[in-house]
Amino acid sequence: MLMCFSASLMGVIVFLRKQSLLGEALSHAAYPGIIAGVMFAGSLSFDEQESWISFFILCGAFCTAWLGIKMIHWLQEKWRVPPDAALCFILSTFFGIGVTATSEVQFSFTPLYRRALSYLYGQAATMTDIHIVLYSCLAFFVLCVVIFFYKELQIMTFDQNYAKSIGIPVKKIDALFFILIILSVVIGARSVGVVLMSAMLIAPAVAARQCSHNLALFFVWSAIFGLFSGFFGNYFSVQFTEILSQISPHARIALPTGPMIVLVATTICILTLLLSPTRGLFIRFCRIAYFQYTSTCENILKSVGRIDPDRSFSLDQIKKTQQISSLYLRWILWHMKRKGWIEQDNSSFFLTQSGKARSAKIIRLHRLWELYLSTYLGVEADRVHRSAEEMEHILTPELEQELSLLLVNPTQDPHHQPIPPP
Amino acid sequence: MKTMPPNRLDPSSPLALAVHQLMVNFDTVTALWDITLSVPSGLLVAIVGPNGAGKSTFIKAALGLISPVLSGNFSFFETSLDNVRQRVAYMPQRESVDWDFPITVRDLVVMGRYGKLGLCRHPRKEDWEIVDDYLEKVGMTNYAHRQISQLSGGQQQRVFLARALAQEADLYFMDEPFTGIDMATEVVMIELLQQLRSKGKTVFVVHHDLNTVEKYFDWVILLNMRLIACGPISTYFTPSYLQATYGKNYALFDQALKLSQQKQTGYISP
Numbered sequence: 038m039l040m041c042f043s044a045s046l047m048g049v050i051v052f053l054r055k056q057s058l059l060g061e062a063l064s065h066a067a068y069p070g071i072i073a074g075v076m077f078a079g080s081l082s083f084d085e086q087e088s089w090i091s092f093f094i095l096c097g098a099f100c101t102a103w104l105g106i107k108m109i110h111w112l113q114e115k116w117r118v119p120p121d122a123a124l125c126f127i128l129s130t131f132f133g134i135g136v137t138a139t140s141e142v143q144f145s146f147t148p149l150y151r152r153a154l155s156y157l158y159g160q161a162a163t164m165t166d167i168h169i170v171l172y173s174c175l176a177f178f179v180l181c182v183v184i185f186f187y188k189e190l191q192i193m194t195f196d197q198n199y200a201k202s203i204g205i206p207v208k209k210i211d212a213l214f215f216i217l218i219i220l221s222v223v224i225g226a227r228s229v230g231v232v233l234m235s236a237m238l239i240a241p242a243v244a245a246r247q248c249s250h251n252l253a254l255f256f257v258w259s260a261i262f263g264l265f266s267g268f269f270g271n272y273f274s275v276q277f278t279e280i281l282s283q284i285s286p287h288a289r290i291a292l293p294t295g296p297m298i299v300l301v302a303t304t305i306c307i308l309t310l311l312l313s314p315t316r317g318l319f320i321r322f323c324r325i326a327y328f329q330y331t332s333t334c335e336n337i338l339k340s341v342g343r344i345d346p347d348r349s350f351s352l353d354q355i356k357k358t359q360q361i362s363s364l365y366l367r368w369i370l371w372h373m374k375r376k377g378w379i380e381q382d383n384s385s386f387f388l389t390q391s392g393k394a395r396s397a398k399i400i401r402l403h404r405l406w407e408l409y410l411s412t413y414l415g416v417e418a419d420r421v422h423r424s425a426e427e428m429e430h431i432l433t434p435e436l437e438q439e440l441s442l443l444l445v446n447p448t449q450d451p452h453h454q455p456i457p458p459p
Numbered sequence: 460m461k462t463m464p465p466n467r468l469d470p471s472s473p474l475a476l477a478v479h480q481l482m483v484n485f486d487t488v489t490a491l492w493d494i495t496l497s498v499p500s501g502l503l504v505a506i507v508g509p510n511g512a513g514k515s516t517f518i519k520a521a522l523g524l525i526s527p528v529l530s531g532n533f534s535f536f537e538t539s540l541d542n543v544r545q546r547v548a549y550m551p552q553r554e555s556v557d558w559d560f561p562i563t564v565r566d567l568v569v570m571g572r573y574g575k576l577g578l579c580r581h582p583r584k585e586d587w588e589i590v591d592d593y594l595e596k597v598g599m600t601n602y603a604h605r606q607i608s609q610l611s612g613g614q615q616q617r618v619f620l621a622r623a624l625a626q627e628a629d630l631y632f633m634d635e636p637f638t639g640i641d642m643a644t645e646v647v648m649i650e651l652l653q654q655l656r657s658k659g660k661t662v663f664v665v666h667h668d669l670n671t672v673e674k675y676f677d678w679v680i681l682l683n684m685r686l687i688a689c690g691p692i693s694t695y696f697t698p699s700y701l702q703a704t705y706g707k708n709y710a711l712f713d714q715a716l717k718l719s720q721q722k723q724t725g726y727i728s729p
Contacts, residue, residue, distance in 0.1 A: 055557070186578070186579065188581065189578065189579075192573055194560070195560050196555070196556050198522075198555060199549060199570070201523070202523075202524060202549040203573060203574030203626070204541075204544040204545075205573070205574075251561060255561055
């Protein structure tokens with residue numbers, strides 16, 4: 038859970054720098070180091086000493102991840118390889134070396150082989166106090182760096198040249214940032230696994246981006262989502278393993294934690310993308326539907342009011358003016374009845390007082406806009422109608438006031454029809 | 460009308476900028492060749508030249524932002540840049556930044572104060588007051604809490620200018636501030652630059668519109684990979700110098716230089 042915390046904080050910076058694939062490259066590049074650490078521990082016969090094994094693995098992972106980053110930069114600077122190609126090349130090459138080495142370990146150090154495999158997809162179930170202490174230290178350190186260097190990180194991510202020009206030690210802070218991200222990825226790989234670690238960097242950051250426009254809150258949300266995913270990922274993997282073992286005890290299924298954590302993180306991500314109040318896809322869809330509904334209501338009121346506000350109208354008469362199905366029309370008329378704009382008398386409808394007032398208002402906005410277009414923008418009289426059809430639903434009371442001030446309380450529109458008073 | 464600030468041609472006041480034999484190479488391309496110039500303080504200086512002439516490179520080299528093969532040296536107020544970093548401000552090109560970054564206008568302008576604050580310190584009340592003051596000067600007070608992604612091109616440029624002004628420096632470098640903005644913004648900006656000059660500050664501006672150079676600026680640096688001229692507008696902003704800057708007379712020189720560069724870095728066999 039704590040390593041997801043540090044990874045999600047680092048993920049914010051990686052996301053804003055548009056280097057999201059960096060996490061992928063780092064975790065894959067760390068894998069041969071892990072195997073090397075395993076082989077080293079095995080050759081020194083440290084089979085049973087958990088802490089030493091972990092230490093060697095961590096060192097090995099850190100070394101190869103750092104080497105991978107250096108090689109990516111080198112390919113870009115000296116060989117002019119495009120950044121995405123360099124990243125992909127190093128990522129897959131290092132990972133390939135690691136996987137090949139794994140098959141070597143399989144026969145020479147069999148008990149450690151399983152340990153090496155567990156780093157592929159993560160296995161948090163076997164954690165000792167040392168691990169918890171280590172993760173807590175890292176998480177605390179990352180948190181301190183983010184808080185103390187907040188404004189430096191902000192300015193360096195936004196405008197690096199400007200940051201250099203005002204004297205911020207960009208190279209040093211960059212180096213610190215890289216060390217922290219390698220540490221977060223390498224340590225997190227134990228819980229989430231090498232293959233999926235990059236998701237823990239990016240998914241909380243993407244989800245948090247939908248929730249806030251403020252960088253500080255961005256960090257906070259990302260950390261919350263990271264913690265959440267870590268906790269529930271672990272919880273669900275344990276629960277489902279138990280349930281599955283009860284259902285079919287012979288299959289010996291053990292759900293690895295890594296994919297479970299990533300699934301939780303992805304679910305959070307999808308939910309925020311759909312439901313975020315400002316940018317959520319689903320929320321916007323609802324708003325669009327609501328806007329179209331109110332526009333249709335107003336159109337109906339307007340078309341009745343234009344002919345004769347006091348006359349009754351039937352369903353078929355309205356259907357001729359609006360291009361909607363009769364089922365939708367019935368539903369809308371029912372809603373308008375509820376709102377108190379119309380009354381029903383068997384199969385014919387009447388506008389109520391408030392309905393008439395509303396209708397007059399729409400017509401007023403429509404004709405004000407037509408007059409504005411033809412007077413001030415020089416649009417011909419036969420072209421203003423189309424634009425007014427759209428604008429009558431959009432103009433706010435403030436804009437209406439400005440328009441009537443500008444046009445000096447007009448009484449007639451370009452088609453010589455009366456403009457209802459406000 | 461242009462009024463001369465008190466210390467403009469006073470020999471005892473330090474030179475704002477002095478460059479000595481600057482050379483900048485990027486792999487196979489020479490960006491700047493043997494630039495030597497000096498500029499006194501209290502002037503509005505236009506840096507003028509065709510596209511690809513190295514104007515932005517010149518400013519970036521001055522600020523120590525690029526690290527390819529670089530020889531020659533700069534001095535600011537007769538000392539090195541590190542001693543006077545607080546007195547030098549930079550306004551980069553608008554395209555150099557991602558405007559989707561989650562930050563408000565006010566928070567962007569306060570970045571100009573970060574240089575004076577030092578590491579791990581947060582902006583204080585005085586800094587925010589300075590920020591609000593400069594936001595008002597550029598006419599963006601109503602937008603103070605808006606996201607920068609919602610601004611138009613001219614508004615973005617004004618916010619960048621406010622950030623550079625908030626640094627309260629003595630020397631300003633501005634990279635294409637007048638590109639892609641509306642008339643109203645241009646008027647506001649040139650007024651602020653003239654206020655800076657009347658306080659004795661020096662402003663270097665990369666400028667593209669030749670029609671307005673004489674109206675706005677006092678000195679000009681004509682640049683096309685090499686220095687054509689550096690001095691008062693009245694002397695050096697003439698058709699013959701402009702022809703030398705923008706014309707094709709030196710094409711042979713450029714060709715030879717490029718060939719030399721390619722051979723020296725091993726891209727062509729001798």
